[in-house]
Amino acid sequence: MKENYNDYRRTSDMPNFEMFKKQDTLKIKRIWAMPNKWTFQIKPIKEIVDRYVGDGNGWIDPFAGMNSPAEFTNDLNPKAKAKYHMKAIDFIKQMNGQVFKGVLFDPPYSGRQIKECYTDLHIDVQRDDTNSFFYYSVKREIAPKIVDGGYAICCGWNSGGFGGKLGFRLVEVLIVPHGSAHNDTIITIERKMNQSLLLAVNNKEDWLHPTDKSVGIRPTIL
Numbered sequence: 766m767k768e769n770y771n772d773y774r775r776t777s778d779m780p781n782f783e784m785f786k787k788q789d790t791l792k793i794k795r796i797w798a799m800p801n802k803w804t805f806q807i808k809p810i811k812e813i814v815d816r817y818v819g820d821g822n823g824w825i826d827p828f829a830g831m832n833s834p835a836e837f838t839n840d841l842n843p844k845a846k847a848k849y850h851m852k853a854i855d856f857i858k859q860m861n862g863q864v865f866k867g868v869l870f871d872p873p874y875s876g877r878q879i880k881e882c883y884t885d886l887h888i889d890v891q892r893d894d895t896n897s898f899f900y901y902s903v904k905r906e907i908a909p910k911i912v913d914g915g916y917a918i919c920c921g922w923n924s925g926g927f928g929g930k931l932g933f934r935l936v937e938v939l940i941v942p943h944g945s946a947h948n949d950t951i952i953t954i955e956r957k958m959n960q961s962l963l964l965a966v967n968n969k970e971d972w973l974h975p976t977d978k979s980v981g982i983r984p985t986i987l
C-alpha cells in the first residue's frame with residue numbers, strides 16, 4: 766500500500782475504493798441568497814463556514830479575500846485582509862512541516878476571473894494559471910498538510926472539492942442559487958480520511974457530524 770492517497774494515479778486504484786464510493790450519509794441543502802463577490806458575506810455560506818470553522822484556530826485560507834475566519838491567511842491582492850500576499854501555491858509551499866485542522870478554498874471561480882485578478886494586479890498570466898491545473902496544484906500541496914479527520918471547505922461553480930484521490934470524502938453540500946442568469950455558488954464540505962476513518966464509515970459508526978466532535982487527531986492505526 767502506498768503511503769499517500771496522492772501516490773495513486775486513479776481513485777479506483779486505492780485500497781478501500783468501495784468504501785470511498787459509498788455515500789449513504791451525504792447532506793445536501795439549497796438556500797437562495799443574493800450574490801456577493803466576497804463569498805463569506807453571503808448569509809447561508811457564512812453560516813456553514815462558521816459552523817465548521819468556529820474560531821478559525823488551526824485553519825488555513827490561501828485565497829482569503831476580506832472575510833476569512835482562518836488563522837493562517839493569504840491573498841495575492843495586497844489590499845485583502847490577509848497576513849501574506851503571494852500566489853496561493855507559494856504560500857502553501859512555505860508552510861513546511863505545519864499541519865492544519867482544515868482549509869478554506871475559495872479561489873476565483875473561472876479562468877476569466879483569475880485573468881481579471883492578475884491583470885488588476887499587473888501580474889503576467891501564464892497558461893497554467895487559468896486552467897484546471899491552477900486549482901489542482903494548490904489542492905495537491907495542501908491535502909497532505911490537513912490532519913486526518915480535518916476538513917476541506919471549497920466554494921465554486923462545481924462540486925468537485927478535493928476528491929478521493931487526495932484522500933477526502935464528501936460529507937455535506939450547500940447549493941446557493943442567486944436567481945436570474947447567475948451561476949449557483951456550490952459549497953462542498955469534505956473530510957480527510959485515513960484507514961481508521963474509512964473503516965468507521967464502513968461500520969456505520971457516527972463519525973460524520975462535525976458540530977459535536979472536535980476536529981482533532983484521529984488514531985491512524987485501529
Ligand SMILES: C[S@@+](CC[C@H](N)C(=O)[O-])C[C@H]1O[C@@H](n2cnc3c(N)ncnc32)[C@H](O)[C@@H]1O
Nearest residue numbers: 803804805828830831832841842852853871872
Ligand atoms: C472568491 S475571492 C475570496 C473571497 C473570500 N472568501 C471572502 O469571502 O472575502 C478569491 C480571492 O482570491 C485572490 N486570488 C486570486 N488569485 C490568487 C492566487 N493565485 N493566489 C492567492 N490569491 C489569489 C483574489 O485576490 C480574491 O481575493
